[in-house]
Amino acid sequence: MHVSEKAPAKINLTLDVLYKRQDNYHEIEMVMTTVDLADRLEFTLTNDNKIRVDSENRFVPNDERNLAFRAAKLLKDRFHVQHGARIKIEKHIPVAAGLAGGSSDAAATLRGLNRLWNLNLSLEELANLGSEIGSDVSFCVYSSTAVARGRGEKIEKLPAPPSCWVVLAKPQQGVSTQSVYESLSLDNIVHPDTNGMIEALHSGDYWGICKRVKNVLEAVTLPKQPEANQIKEQMIHSGADAVLMSGSGPTIFGLVQQETRAIRIYNSLRGFCEDVYVVRMLGTESLD
Numbered sequence: 642m643h644v645s646e647k648a649p650a651k652i653n654l655t656l657d658v659l660y661k662r663q664d665n666y667h668e669i670e671m672v673m674t675t676v677d678l679a680d681r682l683e684f685t686l687t688n689d690n691k692i693r694v695d696s697e698n699r700f701v702p703n704d705e706r707n708l709a710f711r712a713a714k715l716l717k718d719r720f721h722v723q724h725g726a727r728i729k730i731e732k733h734i735p736v737a738a739g740l741a742g743g744s745s746d747a748a749a750t751l752r753g754l755n756r757l758w759n760l761n762l763s764l765e766e767l768a769n770l771g772s773e774i775g776s777d778v779s780f781c782v783y784s785s786t787a788v789a790r791g792r793g794e795k796i797e798k799l800p801a802p803p804s805c806w807v808v809l810a811k812p813q814q815g816v817s818t819q820s821v822y823e824s825l826s827l828d829n830i831v832h833p834d835t836n837g838m839i840e841a842l843h844s845g846d847y848w849g850i851c852k853r854v855k856n857v858l859e860a861v862t863l864p865k866q867p868e869a870n871q872i873k874e875q876m877i878h879s880g881a882d883a884v885l886m887s888g889s890g891p892t893i894f895g896l897v898q899q900e901t902r903a904i905r906i907y908n909s910l911r912g913f914c915e916d917v918y919v920v921r922m923l924g925t926e927s928l929d
């Protein structure tokens with residue numbers, strides 16, 4: 642028996658850091674949505690009581706370090722599941738990019754195995770379990786549009802942004818999320834207008850959304866990433882409606898309404914950046 646799940650990439654429309662907590666995580670507030678760049682996962686029921694992951698990607702481990710493996714193990718242990726599963730991951734989301742690829746695979750695994758193993762858990766229960774794996778996993782369980790608070794696990798759903806094109810470009814040099822948070826200076830942060838962004842989403846105001854995109858982690862990552870700066874400048878120069886770094890980076894995304902302009906931006910980046918994509922904004926659950 643097989644089931645399959647789509648694991649979409651997320652982008653941050655805002656990312657704000659409020660303070661550093663006692664547990665060394667940061668209290669954050671961020672508006673996130675999803676784009677139609679997705680990994681595909683297939684789950685096969687096995688009788689051997691084992692979990693096996695196969696990602697066929699040299700940057701992704703297939704053992705217990707894989708976030709999909711950890712999600713499967715968590716479900717299996719917590720609910721005393723006596724079956725096994727083979728998890729095949731077809732990677733399309735670039736790795737260590739700020740697009741929550743691993744978190745989305747973990748979330749898709751929670752949804753997929755919930756079905757394969759007939760556990761009948763709600764999305765809310767899966768999202769709570771997901772927070773034990775990583776801060777972005779709860780959001781990825783819903784894979785819609787939401788404001789995330791706490792360390793990222795408190796999710797309040799929002800309407801999807803108006804339909805548009807999203808150009809994504811990933812510089813070659815990756816970043817470590819942990820070191821980005823550690824290097825952030827909490828003085829002099831210029832905070833995003835999160836409430837304004839939430840209102841713009843409620844009223845379907847595309848230009849209001851574009852005007853308010855902001856990520857405070859850009860201040861850490863961009864000075865160390867000349868390629869990301871070059872991509873940002875090129876996207877602005879080529880007429881993107883809004884340009885921002887996603888998550889802790891280094892991927893830069895641009896929002897565009899017109900397809901012809903999205904393709905022009907894509908072509909202008911291809912000369913110096915290998916990882917460039919043009920996809921549709923998703924924003925709502927479309928997980929099949």
Ligand SMILES: C[C@](O)(CO)[C@H](O)COP(=O)(O)OP(=O)(O)OC[C@H]1O[C@@H](n2ccc(N)nc2=O)[C@H](O)[C@@H]1O
Nearest residue numbers: 665666667669744775776777792793818819822888889
């Ligand atoms: C940058 C974002 O991707 C934005 O969505 C997330 O905040 C990070 O999500 P993630 O990769 O799932 O993060 P985790 O695997 O939970 O944490 C990685 C590391 O990031 C730091 N971290 C993460 C989340 C948070 N609210 N505060 C933090 O300081 C911690 O040092 C942690 O050890």
Ligand SMILES: Nc1ncnc2c1ncn2[C@@H]1O[C@H](COP(=O)(O)OP(=O)(O)OP(=O)(O)O)[C@@H](O)[C@H]1O
Nearest residue numbers: 707708736737738739740741742743744746777888
């Ligand atoms: N299923 C997976 N897909 C991708 N990376 C994975 C997976 N499982 C574990 N990893 C490891 O996690 C690390 C981060 O990968 P990921 O693609 O999730 O980063 P990211 O997009 O920056 O995440 P985030 O935006 O949540 O910080 C990689 O170094 C990779 O080895």
